[in-house]
Amino acid sequence: AQSVTQLGSHVSVSEGALVLLRCNYSSSVPPYLFWYVQYPNQGLQLLLKYTSAATLVKGINGFEAEFKKSETSFHLTKPSAHMSDAAEYFCAVSFRGNTDKLIFGTGTRLQVFP
Amino acid sequence: EPEVTQTPSHQVTQMGQEVILRCVPISNHLYFYWYRQILGQKVEFLVSFYNNEISEKSEIFDDQFSVERPDGSNFTLKIRSTKLEDSAMYFCASSTTGGGGYTFGSGTRLTVV
Secondary structure, rough: OOOEOOOOEEEEEEEEOEEEEEEEEEEEOEEEEEEEEEOOOEEEEEEEEEOOOOOOHHHHHHHEEEEEEEHHHEEEEOOOOOOOOOOOEEEEEEEEOOOOOEEEOEEEEEEOOO | OOOOOEOOOEEEEEEOOOOOEEEEOOOOOOEEEEEEOOOOOEEEEEEEEOOOEEEEOOOOOOEEEEEEEOOOOOEEEEEEOOOOOEEEEEEEEEOOOOOOOOOHHHHHHEEEE
């Protein structure tokens, strides 16, 4: 069965530190992979997506993610955290074929301390 | 930047009542979706809609749920007889091509009392 696992429901970093949010997926077919961000009381905003082109994907707000097939991972990184990055981050996967529904991970809440 | 608009932002309803959640997708989008997020849980797929019909639905989307695109602009989710466990944030989304990179609305928080 297809699934997404986000390791760490909460991640805390200091402002200026590296952000690393982990995502692993399980799939029997090539996936499309996504990171969404949800700020308090807001909807889901697409940060970036992997759809089989370059394995290193750059998104908005300085975030990037690398698709590693051998590790079935799509971890999200940002070199230097900013206070405004504090939010909930969701990894999601969809699968090529006759379905495009998104399967979401459980989310990681990122806290940034000054 | 084009947005998916959802109304209302909050709705409180009594158990057993019918509710209609409304969405205005981005105008040139062809694929439409509803997802929900129960407080503290993951975002879950409910239904996808294309070419005026449901293309896929989840186990959650049972007979109490229905979707409609009544006028070529709005996309609605109707819950016929609400239950306490229907309390959640409901997100509408749309896309031009499918494939998952959709634009989500800001959600309707439904509270069933």
